[in-house]
Amino acid sequence: AQSVAQPEDQVNVAEGNPLTVKCTYSVSGNPYLFWYVQYPNRGLQFLLKYITGDNLVKGSYGFEAEFNKSQTSFHLKKPSALVSDSALYFCAVRDKSNTGKLIFGQGTTLQVKP
């Protein structure tokens, strides 16, 4: 069965420091991978996706993610965190049945402190 795992419930980082939010996946075949962010009292917003091509994907708000096939990971990164980055982050993989359905991880809360 296809799945994604976000091993950390919460990540704490100081403003200005680099941040990483981890995601690992389990799929057969080539994965389509996504990151979404949810701010308080809002819906999920698309950050970036990996379909094919360059393993380093750049997205919104200065975020990027690195696809690592050997480690089956798709970690979200940002070189310098902002307090405004504090939110709930979801990793997702598209269901291989090609139905358009996304399978979401459980989410990681990012807390950036001034």
Added chain:
Amino acid sequence: DAGVIQSPRHEVTEMGQEVTLRCKPISGHDYLFWYRQTMMRGLELLIYFNNNVPIDDSGMPEDRFSAKMPNASFSTLKIQPSEPRDSAVYFCASSFSNGYTFGSGTRLTVV
């Protein structure tokens, strides 16, 4: 584009009452998804449609829940009768090709 539009934003109802949540997807999107989010269970997929046809409703918790999509621009999620454990934020999302666009959600409180 106004995005995915959900109404109401907040709903407070008494146990036993019928609740109807509404969603207008983005024009041209051929998939529509209903999710429920709670602290305990996270983000749960309830049901999704492709070209207005329900594809998978295995996430619908009970017969009290039903969803319809009478046309490409409108969907409803109904709970009848509602119970306090249905209290959650309900999200609608629509999709074309890869990636979803989420609505802002309906926060349902059943007292």
